[in-house]
Amino acid sequence: DTGVSQNPRHKITKRGQNVTFRCDPISEHNRLYWYRQTLGQGPEFLTYFQNEAQLEKSRLLSDRFSAERPKGSFSTLEIQRTEQGDSAMYLCAEWQGGHSPLHFGNGTRLTVT
């Protein structure tokens, strides 16, 4: 599978725990995006990286959320002190430039109990 890879696919955690998700893009150095999707809604933008630089963060990304992209390759999204409202599908996507679409991974579904 040479698409965008996200791990884990599913994560169940108790409220207050920290969780970390990983995204491996197809190619290094393409722009990398994180989106969040709740049931019945479309994906909502969280943040994006150009190489290792985090260029924009949504107001949805509270201080409990942090994302990194060391060396411009894979990216991680960490949520500290999880809350039930964090339960959602977290999607990673890669953009190769120009008038090209986003290539999404299959997401990590987070359930906070």
Add this chain to the structure above:
Amino acid sequence: SQQGEEDPQALSIQEGENATMNCSYKTSINNLQWYRQNSGRGLVHLILIRSNEREKHSGRLRVTLDTSKKSSSLLITASRAADTASYFCATDPYTGANSKLTFGKGITLSVRP
């Protein structure tokens, strides 16, 4: 906030019929994209139409764009049961930058065999 708004929210048709889905948006765009999502999976890009294009075809898909009305439509001809999925329109507001796609809430399409 979600820029694109799809209509209808849900659509149920018989196999072989055509499905028409509409999307309206609010601000100027560089391009508009349609994506498909099967349950529990990531989004898959279907078709991209640039702001200077009015119509585009890809297989059984036909997309139109009316920038004066800030609307787009996606037509799936000769639908199949495998077309059952959620469909999202997404707008790219910036020229060449694709800084962040903004998605609508989606349309749930059910194709009955």
